[in-house]
Amino acid sequence: MAEDRIHHRFEFYSAQYARLGTDTAAEIWREVYGEDLGQQGWRTLDEQAQIAELIGTSSCDVLDIACGSGGPSLALVASTGCKLTGVDIEAPGIEYAQRLALERGLADRAHFVVCDCRNRLPFEDESFDFAVCIDAISHLGDRFAALSAWSRLLRPGGRLLFTDSVVLTLLAPDHRRQ
Numbered sequence: 132m133a134e135d136r137i138h139h140r141f142e143f144y145s146a147q148y149a150r151l152g153t154d155t156a157a158e159i160w161r162e163v164y165g166e167d168l169g170q171q172g173w174r175t176l177d178e179q180a181q182i183a184e185l186i187g188t189s190s191c192d193v194l195d196i197a198c199g200s201g202g203p204s205l206a207l208v209a210s211t212g213c214k215l216t217g218v219d220i221e222a223p224g225i226e227y228a229q230r231l232a233l234e235r236g237l238a239d240r241a242h243f244v245v246c247d248c249r250n251r252l253p254f255e256d257e258s259f260d261f262a263v264c265i266d267a268i269s270h271l272g273d274r275f276a277a278l279s280a281w282s283r284l285l286r287p288g289g290r291l292l293f294t295d296s297v298v299l300t301l302l303a304p305d306h307r308r309q
């Protein structure tokens with residue numbers, strides 16, 4: 132039963148990624164965000180610019196955890212010149228990202244790997260300067276375990292940025308609503 136529920140949750144993104152690149156999808160994204168970055172999260176263009184500013188230099192190795200179909204990741208590569216590795220559980224999203232990287236001439240700086248980010252990520256310790264996870268950490272179970280596991284991948288002085296579209300609260304018994 133629990134496995135069924137998990138399976139259905141992932142079908143949500145498969146369906147989303149199957150629609151990618153259509154004119155209708157692009158029009159909706161432009162209407163909502165002002166530009167079609169191909170994002171599946173809720174980052175605004177200002178937030179995207181802030182992320183690029185934090186990455187800063189072209190010598191930065193970036194890991195984009197649960198990167199989706201690669202549009203925002205490739206926008207970061209194009210604007211900063213960084214090297215980026217994107218990982219996501221959805222094969223159609225990752226295939227789309229790889230195609231886009233080739234089409235945009237960014238395949239030498241960006242590559243994408245199918246990967247279940249609830250598991251240990253298949254990278255050496257201290258492989259990255261910057262890790263980003265946009266609007267996906269709520270899918271990954273124990274977030275403290277995830278954050279701690281990702282810190283292994285960062286070089287000394289490396290930075291991690293995540294956003295969360297889900298706010299979890301836990302009310303202490305004294306504060307429960309009557």
Ligand SMILES: C[S@@+](CC[C@H](N)C(=O)[O-])C[C@H]1O[C@@H](n2cnc3c(N)ncnc32)[C@H](O)[C@@H]1O
Binds near residue numbers: 218267
């Ligand atoms: C709201 S979307 C955000 C995608 C991307 N970060 C963006 O901003 O466009 C959430 C993403 O989490 C991915 N995801 C969900 N569970 C995952 C898991 N266990 N491992 C890797 N990716 C996962 C989904 O496939 C989806 O691409």
